[in-house]
Amino acid sequence: HWGYGKEDGPSAWHRQYPVAKGNRQSPIDIIPNEARRDSTLGPIFLKYDQCRSLNIANNGHSVVVEFDDSDDRSVVLGGPLDNPYRLKQFHFHWGGKGCEGSEHTVAGVGYASELHVVHWNAVKYKTYNDAAAAPDGLAVLGIFLELGDDHRWLHMITDALYMVKFKGSATDFKGFNPKCLLPSSLHYWTYLGSLTTPPLHESVTWIVLKEPIVVSEKQVSAAALNIIHKTFPTV
Numbered sequence: 001h002w003g004y005g006k007e008d009g010p011s012a013w014h015r016q017y018p019v020a021k022g023n024r025q026s027p028i029d030i031i032p033n034e035a036r037r038d039s040t041l042g043p044i045f046l047k048y049d050q051c052r053s054l055n056i057a058n059n060g061h062s063v064v065v066e067f068d069d070s071d072d073r074s075v076v077l078g079g080p081l082d083n084p085y086r087l088k089q090f091h092f093h094w095g096g097k098g099c100e101g102s103e104h105t106v107a108g109v110g111y112a113s114e115l116h117v118v119h120w121n122a123v124k125y126k127t128y129n130d131a132a133a134a135p136d137g138l139a140v141l142g143i144f145l146e147l148g149d150d151h152r153w154l155h156m157i158t159d160a161l162y163m164v165k166f167k168g169s170a171t172d173f174k175g176f177n178p179k180c181l182l183p184s185s186l187h188y189w190t191y192l193g194s195l196t197t198p199p200l201h202e203s204v205t206w207i208v209l210k211e212p213i214v215v216s217e218k219q220v221s222a223a224a225l226n227i228i229h230k231t232f233p234t235v
């Protein structure tokens, strides 16, 4: 199975997922000075007030919070998107102890972690899985996490990590609105890319926010990192 080690990490993924050598693979290094300003792009809008979180799960690669996506109750729209995309899940990419965990970089600089809020095009596709394999199927909001003071709401996630210590474990996680994880500005860079983990489908319209959110070192503590990186045997 794929992972982040020497033998099974990103440089080896192409063997099982040849699209890894495709022409719209993510992540990328975002170079602000080279980013083209597109005056036809308007602001993005996040309609999360009616969102319904369901559970939090450890899939061995990340901790994922899933949402009820049976209707258009919570969507992202505007910006580069031609129609609303439905909120499906969010997850984090943490680093190892003390090393940068973000996937995208900005002018070569990485961040402590990166939050991905995943949405799918339910107007054009019947299921998330169909959308995840289509060139205009997904819209993922990327939010950088930088180290500083405690984040007021992140503890709700990190406290729950202890309940999903083992790969394949999941627990109820109701009433969480990802609005509380957004920075004050929704200014963004956007590009057409891919899933950053296998199966690496080239199906993502990336919307990467320029302003990071601030979390404390304690919050992305070893415990949190261990839980996500260690894929304990499923008991």
Ligand SMILES: NS(=O)(=O)c1ccc(O)c(NC(=O)NCCCCO)c1
Binding pocket: 059, 061, 116, 118, 132, 140, 194, 195, 196, 197, 198, 199, 204
């Ligand atoms: N990082 S991402 O580009 O936002 C991203 C968004 C949605 C995804 O579905 C994946 N990848 C994924 O789900 N892979 C299946 C195996 C993982 C658990 O076994 C990655």
Ligand SMILES: [Zn+2]
Binding pocket: 091, 092, 093, 116, 196
């Ligand atoms: Zn991700």
